Amino acid sequence: MNNELSFYMNLPLTEREKLREKQKQRTYREFVEHLTALDANAQMEAESDYLIQENRLLYQRLTSGDTELLDITPDNYRMLGELAKQMPEEFRENVTVLKYDDLIRIYEHYQQNPPSPKFRQVPLEVEQLIVDMAVNHPTWGSPHILHAMRNVGYLDLKDHHVRSVLNKNHIPIARKRMKKGVSWKNFAAVLKQSISTGVIVK
Amino acid sequence: MNSVSKKSFLKNPYKKWYRKLREFSDNVELDQKSVARNEFLRTENMLLWGMFSKNNEYLRLLAHEKEQLALSASQMHGRTQVSASLLSPAQIIKYTRSAEGKKYVSLFPRKPRVAKLPIVHLEAIIRSITEEHPSWKKQQIYNEVRKYFPEVPAFRVYDILYDIGFWDG
Numbered sequence: 001m002n003n004e005l006s007f008y009m010n011l012p013l014t015e016r017e018k019l020r021e022k023q024k025q026r027t028y029r030e031f032v033e034h035l036t037a038l039d040a041n042a043q044m045e046a047e048s049d050y051l052i053q054e055n056r057l058l059y060q061r062l063t064s065g066d067t068e069l070l071d072i073t074p075d076n077y078r079m080l081g082e083l084a085k086q087m088p089e090e091f092r093e094n095v096t097v098l099k100y101d102d103l104i105r106i107y108e109h110y111q112q113n114p115p116s117p118k119f120r121q122v123p124l125e126v127e128q129l130i131v132d133m134a135v136n137h138p139t140w141g142s143p144h145i146l147h148a149m150r151n152v153g154y155l156d157l158k159d160h161h162v163r164s165v166l167n168k169n170h171i172p173i174a175r176k177r178m179k180k181g182v183s184w185k186n187f188a189a190v191l192k193q194s195i196s197t198g199v200i201v202k
Numbered sequence: 203m204n205s206v207s208k209k210s211f212l213k214n215p216y217k218k219w220y221r222k223l224r225e226f227s228d229n230v231e232l233d234q235k236s237v238a239r240n241e242f243l244r245t246e247n248m249l250l251w252g253m254f255s256k257n258n259e260y261l262r263l264l265a266h267e268k269e270q271l272a273l274s275a276s277q278m279h280g281r282t283q284v285s286a287s288l289l290s291p292a293q294i295i296k297y298t299r300s301a302e303g304k305k306y307v308s309l310f311p312r313k314p315r316v317a318k319l320p321i322v323h324l325e326a327i328i329r330s331i332t333e334e335h336p337s338w339k340k341q342q343i344y345n346e347v348r349k350y351f352p353e354v355p356a357f358r359v360y361d362i363l364y365d366i367g368f369w370d371g
Contacts, residue, residue: 032219036226041233043280050274051243058250083242091239170252181285191227
């Protein structure tokens with residue numbers, strides 16, 4: 001085993017502190033430079049254009065070139081339908097998983113006729129709450145969601161219930177949800193709140 | 203006396219950048235239409251990734267897919283520049299250039315490289331050639347195809363010709 005100290009650890013403590021401080025300044029400067037280089041709307045538009053390409057690519061892979069059906073659950077239709085309804089008309093062609101009209105039709109069908117719960121299945125409203133928590137809080141994994149649900153009053157809920165609901169509704173694990181970072185909507189809101197305290201938000 | 207005490211204060215190194223960030227955050231006004239679009243696309247993307255990760259597969263991108271992604275990824279600047287894309291910054295540069303048919307970016311005038319077509323279009327191009335020139339032999343067709351796909355082997359072209367029922371032998 002190599003017990004020799006690295007160059008950095010051989011430096012006196014004050015020097016190391018100086019280096020760390022320098023690195024912090026650099027991180028802060030780079031973050032601000034990147035963020036303020038362009039208008040926020042232009043950045044968001046570019047991200048959306050990229051996401052369309054990525055979604056189409058994934059759709060092609062999942063459906064083997066548009067020859068197989070995707071397994072979209074009623075709760076997925078609820079999430080997508082609610083967001084699609086707010087989308088302006090000019091962006092309706094950006095929907096990849098289905099045609100816009102089909103998506104809205106199926107969403108409304110499930111709103112009027114919610115699926116009947118099966119034996120020992122997690123109730124529908126609990127399922128929706130778990131999915132909403134996972135989507136709104138990308139950093140929350142299933143244990144965190146479980147404790148949050150217990151705080152709200154669902155004391156009988158177990159870890160495997162949360163995991164099975166997330167798995168069934170195609171919600172990836174927290175590490176994968178965090179890959180795309182915070183959405184622009186949340187980012188702008190958090191930035192305005194946290195700027196007075198000088199917190200870095202990425 | 204006053205000037206000495208003023209000099210003894212340390213300059214805050216964050217001040218300039220903090221002011222810049224503050225100005226940005228005060229003036230940031232997101233277009234609600236674009237926000238709705240962005241939110242939908244992000245959710246759709248998350249669900250598609252959720253479906254894809256169930257198969258426990260590694261997403262291997264083909265060259266033409268990388269080019270397709272790189273063109274839109276190259277337009278991304280700012281906060282999401284690195285994190286949002288499937289490609290690394292070096293790949294974005296490489297495949298954006300290859301999509302444009304460039305190998306280098308030079309100040310000297312150069313003959314631009316011919317943009318390579320993705321191999322998925324091979325069959326479609328062979329079909330169009332056979333429809334346009336029904337009297338051509340397979341060798342002639344192969345020579346024509348090589349203009350679009352310089353590296354394609356002859357047997358692949360002949361196999362496709364056989365499959366589509368064009369067989370001169």
